[in-house]
Amino acid sequence: xxxxxxxxxxxxxxxxxxxxxxxxxxxxxxxxxxxxxxxxxxxxxxxxxxxxxxxxxxxxxxxxxxxxxxxxxxxxxxxxxxxxxxxxxxxxxxxxxxxxxxxxxxxxxxxxxxxxxxxxxxxxxxxxxxxxxxxxxxxxxxxxxxxxxxxxxxxxxxxxxxxxxxxxxxxxxxxxxxxxxxxxxxxxxxxxxxxxxxxxxxxxxxxxxxxxxxxxxxxxxxxxxxxxxxxxxxxxxxxxxxxxxxxxxxxxxxxxxxxxxxxxxxxxxxxxx
Amino acid sequence: xxxxxxxxxxxxxxxxxxxxxxxxxxxxxxxxxxxxxxxxxxxxxxxxxxxxxxxxxxxxxxxxxxxxxxxxxxxxxxxxxxxxxxxxxxxxxxxxxxxxxxxxxxxxxxxxxxxxxxxxxxxxxxxxxxxxxxxxxxxxxxxxxxxxxxxxxxxxxxxxxxxxxxxxxxxxxxxxx
Numbered sequence: 170x171x172x173x174x175x176x177x178x179x180x181x182x183x184x185x186x187x188x189x190x191x192x193x194x195x196x197x198x199x200x201x202x203x204x205x206x207x208x209x210x211x212x213x214x215x216x217x218x219x220x221x222x223x224x225x226x227x228x229x230x231x232x233x234x235x236x237x238x239x240x241x242x243x244x245x246x247x248x249x250x251x252x253x254x255x256x257x258x259x260x261x262x263x264x265x266x267x268x269x270x271x272x273x274x275x276x277x278x279x280x281x282x283x284x285x286x287x288x289x290x291x292x293x294x295x296x297x298x299x300x301x302x303x304x305x306x307x308x309x310x311x312x313x314x315x316x317x318x319x320x321x322x323x324x325x326x327x328x329x330x331x332x333x334x335x336x337x338x339x340x341x342x343x344x345x346x347x348x349x350x351x352x353x354x355x356x357x358x359x360x361x362x363x364x365x366x367x368x369x370x371x372x373x374x375x376x377x378x379x380x381x382x383x384x385x386x387x388x389x390x391x392x393x394x395x396x397x398x399x400x401x402x403x404x405x406x407x408x409x410x411x412x413x414x415x416x417x418x419x420x421x422x423x424x425x426x427x428x429x430x431x432x433x434x435x436x437x438x439x440x441x442x
Numbered sequence: 443x444x445x446x447x448x449x450x451x452x453x454x455x456x457x458x459x460x461x462x463x464x465x466x467x468x469x470x471x472x473x474x475x476x477x478x479x480x481x482x483x484x485x486x487x488x489x490x491x492x493x494x495x496x497x498x499x500x501x502x503x504x505x506x507x508x509x510x511x512x513x514x515x516x517x518x519x520x521x522x523x524x525x526x527x528x529x530x531x532x533x534x535x536x537x538x539x540x541x542x543x544x545x546x547x548x549x550x551x552x553x554x555x556x557x558x559x560x561x562x563x564x565x566x567x568x569x570x571x572x573x574x575x576x577x578x579x580x581x582x583x584x585x586x587x588x589x590x591x592x593x594x595x596x597x598x599x600x601x602x603x604x605x606x607x608x609x610x611x612x613x614x615x616x617x618x619x
Contacts, residue, residue, distance in 0.1 A: 173510055219577055223511060223570040230513045345526040357580060368573070383573040390576060391564045393583075 173218065174231055175244065176206040180215045180310075183303035184269035186362070187218070188341050188355040189296050192265050193255075195273035197307060199241050201252035202270070209250065211241050215310060217303060218361055220368035222380075269300055282308060283321060290324030295333030295359050301325065302362040306369055315374035319417045322370045325363055326409050330402035332395070333359045356395060367409065378412050496608045498596045504551070504559060504589060505571070505578035515605075519612065523553060523586035525619075536616040543590060543615050551589040556582055590615075 176182040177190075181198040184190050185206050194203035198213045212235040216224055235242050241250040255274035260266030279285045286308055289301035305325055309318040333356055340351045364382060371379025383390070385405055389397035417423035497515035507516045525535050543550060551559075560582060564575040581587065592612060599607050 171510065171514060174514070219509060219511070219573065223574055224509065226512045227510045227514065343526075345524075354584065361577065381569050381572075383576065384568045388565070391561060391579065393580060 172207055173216065174210055174214060174227075176203045176209045176211075176241070178214075178217050179210075180217050180303040180306045180362075181213065182206060182273075183300045183307070184267070184273050184296065186296075186299050186355070186358050188351050188358050189299055189335070189339050190267075190269070191339070191341060192267055193270060195255055195270045196241060197273065197276055197304075199252050200254070200274075200277055201241060201250075202255050202274070203241060204250075205243075208244050209241050210235060210244050211238065212236050215307065217299075217306075217365065218358070220365045220372065220380075221310070222369070222372050269296060273300070276304070283317060286321055287324055290321075291328050291331075293331050293334055295335040295355055296339045298328070298331075298333045298359045299362055302359070302366045306362075306366045309366075309370060309373055313373075315370060316420075316422050318370060318373070319413055319422060322367065323410055323413055325366050326406055326413065329363055329367075329406050329409075330399050332356070332399070353395075357393065360395075370413075374413075374416055376412055376416055379409060382409065496592055496612050497605060498592060498594055498599075498608050499601065499604050503563070503571070503574075504556060505563060505575040507589065508560075508578035508581050508587065509574050511574055515608075518551075518589045518591055520585075521550075521588050521590060523588070527585040527587075535619045537619050538590065539615050539617060546593075546615070548593050548615075549591040551591060553582070553586055553588045556588055 172178065172187060176194055176196060177185055177187050179196075181196050182194040182203060183197065185194040185203075190206075194206040194209075195201070196203055196211075199211065203209050210231070212232045214228065214231055215221055216228070221228065238247075238249045240252055242248065243250060255270060257266065257271055260271070276282065276285065282304075286301065286304045289297060289304070292298055292301065302325060305318065305321050308321065309315070312318065335352055335355050337348065340348065340355060342348055342351050367379050367382045371377070371382065378385070382405070385408075386398065386401055389401055414423060496517060496519050497513065498517050500513055500516040502512040502516050502518075504518070506512045507518045508520065521538055540550070557579065560575050560579040564572060564579055567575060592608070594608070594611050596604060596607065
């Protein structure tokens with residue numbers, strides 16, 4: 170079992186991470202709760218920790234290893250797990266109702282996915298930030314286009330230099346772990362999930378500066394010095410937002426005229442979900 | 443691992459005797475107590491009686507190995523100084539037989555040496571090499587990770603036999619804890 174290949178590290182399980190989210194998870198790919206996220210995976214794994222285009226070889230190997238399983242899979246038992254919906258009723262009865270897992274379970278029932286994602290932007294709660302960046306990455310990947318994601322990525326870049334905060338109840342503290350260290354790891358996990366979103370958007374849009382956004386961050390990143398990195402992120406935030414807007418304008422997509430039968434702010438064809 | 447012992451655990455003794463490892467992917471480790479020595483675990487899925495061991499034909503960088511960018515098994519095996527960090531890698535903890543590893547002329551990349559190399563790559567590289575090195579640096583620090591680089595001649599081994607060959611070659615350097 171390797172946790173990097175588990176549902177904890179998959180953008181489809183938006184509300185959990187390697188260090189965040191206790192209890193059950195929720196997979197948007199299979200529309201199912203995940204009982205044991207550390208020991209569950211599937212062939213559609215889309216890693217949170219790195220942009221997908223730098224781990225393609227291992228993703229392909231993983232797909233080959235689990236291709237025969239149509240649903241979620243127990244990694245250790247190699248057993249297929251039937252999809253199971255999240256029950257709000259059971260959550261309350263067991264006193265373990267999780268509003269972010271509930272929100273994930275409602276994703277496919279939301280009239281406009283992009284509206285739901287955009288409404289999650291600008292938060293300082295670390296777990297919501299993880300959920301936001303993960304949903305965005307999944308959305309962009311599923312749409313296979315940057316056109317419906319430029320507004321969403323602007324919302325994410327805007328909050329790039331916000332320091333996430335965590336409720337202790339959200340941190341996954343394992344035997345031998347020190348809470349403060351888990352908190353620090355969770356901060357970096359949220360940051361890298363956001364950075365991965367920017368880099369994957371760069372890949373879809375063909376914007377080199379964003380695809381290799383990590384190249385523009387200096388020694389503070391290598392030293393994992395969050396306070397030193399913050400001013401650098403503030404500066405890059407402006408540059409990167411300008412790049413996204415300029416690119417969208419050049420390609421005639423920046424708040425293009427709405428179609429006659431669409432909402433006032435305009436849904437693109439691939440924004441219908 | 444001697445460097446790890448010196449750097450991280452003042453009271454650690456007998457490092458060459460008892461490094462731990464498990465079947466699949468390994469780590470270098472020791473919990474900061476006086477009677478814990480070098481430990482590592484080789485990650486194993488265990489299912490179908492099949493353990494992951496090194497893939498000697500999968501030649502890659504340290505960073506690519508640590509973040510699993512080029513597959514789950516490579517020419518390296520990770521080891522850790524903290525046996526509790528083995529959980530990131532696999533279910534079972536094994537101990538690396540360091541003297542035998544040294545005698546067989548395999549290379550152990552000590553944790554400080556690994557960190558130094560990853561920092562160097564992160565500073566000097568760009569694009570995919572840079573981001574992978576940065577992530578690998580974080581994981582390696584978190585796990586107190588080191589690597590074993592297996593020096594095994596595979597020139598006469600057929601591709602289909604490589605995994606089995608690696609299993610038999612590598613497993614003898616580990617004992618179950």
